[in-house]
Amino acid sequence: MPNIVPPPEWAPHKAVWIGFPSHPELWEDDLEPAREEVAAFARAVHAEGEGEQVILVAADDEAARAAVRVAGDVAEVVVQPFGDIWLRDTGPILTGDGTARAFRFNGWGGKYDLPGDDDIGLRLADTIDVAVERCDWVLEGGAIDGDGTGRVVTTRQCLLNHNRNPDLSQDEIAARLKADLGFGEIVWLGDGLLNDHTDGHVDNLARFVAPGVVAIPQATENDPNWLVYSQAADAAAAAGLDVTRIPSPGRVLRDDEVIPASYMNFYIGNAAVVVPLYGAPNDDAAVAAIQALFPTRAVTGLRADAILTGGGSFHCISQQIPA
Numbered sequence: 001m002p003n004i005v006p007p008p009e010w011a012p013h014k015a016v017w018i019g020f021p022s023h024p025e026l027w028e029d030d031l032e033p034a035r036e037e038v039a040a041f042a043r044a045v046h047a048e049g050e051g052e053q054v055i056l057v058a059a060d061d062e063a064a065r066a067a068v069r070v071a072g073d074v075a076e077v078v079v080q081p082f083g084d085i086w087l088r089d090t091g092p093i094l095t096g097d098g099t100a101r102a103f104r105f106n107g108w109g110g111k112y113d114l115p116g117d118d119d120i121g122l123r124l125a126d127t128i129d130v131a132v133e134r135c136d137w138v139l140e141g142g143a144i145d146g147d148g149t150g151r152v153v154t155t156r157q158c159l160l161n162h163n164r165n166p167d168l169s170q171d172e173i174a175a176r177l178k179a180d181l182g183f184g185e186i187v188w189l190g191d192g193l194l195n196d197h198t199d200g201h202v203d204n205l206a207r208f209v210a211p212g213v214v215a216i217p218q219a220t221e222n223d224p225n226w227l228v229y230s231q232a233a234d235a236a237a238a239a240g241l242d243v244t245r246i247p248s249p250g251r252v253l254r255d256d257e258v259i260p261a262s263y264m265n266f267y268i269g270n271a272a273v274v275v276p277l278y279g280a281p282n283d284d285a286a287v288a289a290i291q292a293l294f295p296t297r298a299v300t301g302l303r304a305d306a307i308l309t310g311g312g313s314f315h316c317i318s319q320q321i322p323a
Contacts, residue, residue, distance in 0.1 A: 002097035005182035008148035008208060009268040009306065010294075012147060012323035015053035016269065017115030017124060018042055018075070019085025019317040020067045022059035026310065033306035038085075039070040040181035041267070042312050044274045044300045046074040051271035052320075057087065057124070080123050083107075083114020086312055088203065090117045090134060091319035092125040093181065100125040100132040101180055103139040108198050121244060130323060135180045137173075138164040142201040142316055144177070147208040152183040153236070157191045157200030164199075186215075187239040189232045193260040194224045196311075203315045204262040206232055209244065209293045218245035221284060224258045244287045249280035254309070265313035266290060267306075269320075273297050276304035276313040 018041065021027050022033040042054045054075040057080050058064040067077045082090065089108070092100040097312070102121035102203075107113040111267070121283045125132035143159055145151040159173055177183040192200020206216045206227065214234045219226035229248065236243050252261035263286040266275040273294050277283040283301060291299035 022063035
């Protein structure tokens with residue numbers, strides 16, 4: 001029987017899709033800064049040809065021209081209409097047997113229903129000529145993180161949320177994760193970050209960095225997510241995982257509101273690991289801690305303030321294509 005478990009993110013990539021900010025009405029004053037941050041991310045992942053092929057996905061011709069202007073020759077640019085850039089959630093998930101899965105998408109529980117997001121996963125899979133299976137239940141890629149062994153970590157806040165699959169129980173969702181993606185061991189964490197409109201995506205909270213090893217933030221003083229981090233670390237350890245702690249950015253505000261800033265939203269590329277930074281006191285310490293986990297890759301920290309205004313960061317806007 002073929003192994004359908006998705007390879008872990010640190011396995012070799014053929015390429016990566018990265019969403020490119022395309023809609024001025026969504027980004028307003030942050031459009032150009034977000035485009036520059038995405039281009040910097042693309043350059044870091046490309047790593048002067050030592051990394052992987054970067055495919056910037058633009059929603060229309062204007063955005064495609066802008067992508068060419070800011071990214072130059074480090075990326076191929078393709079046009080595929082979408083609602084917004086969060087391809088981790090809307091793009092296809094490539095499995096271990098070289099096929100793809102495309103799940104239903106309902107705008108993170110009906111919050112953001114934008115044209116094109118519901119079928120971008122199918123269309124992107126078609127562009128690389130892989131067989132794609134449509135799975136008839138709601139699942140966003142940022143809600144799960146696997147270590148390649150059939151083990152996956154997720155949060156109850158998201159996967160069991162009534163706004164996703166209200167007719168499915170925890171056991172039924174577990175059965176679907178196994179049937180569709182091969183995940184036989186599910187580590188259930190509780191809540192995600194405060195004010196995360198994804199209802200607690202795990203890629204802001206806990207990330208596998210090796211088989212059986214998960215990184216989780218360590219709270220700083222006045223950290224609004226201190227209890228979330230503590231409970232996640234306890235649950236992961238109770239499930240038999242090795243837990244390594246990464247400094248948290250702490251309380252990050254925009255317009256006097258706490259935003260879900262997280263160093264956990266890093267992307268693991270072939271040659272580089274790219275960590276989002278926010279001008280927080282622990283920026284350098286977080287990069288150093290993540291570098292220690294990936295000694296064969298160059299860990300780079302890049303500012304992601306403008307991208308975060310849209311609700312996510314580098315991991316959220318990317319979806320790797322395994323080699």
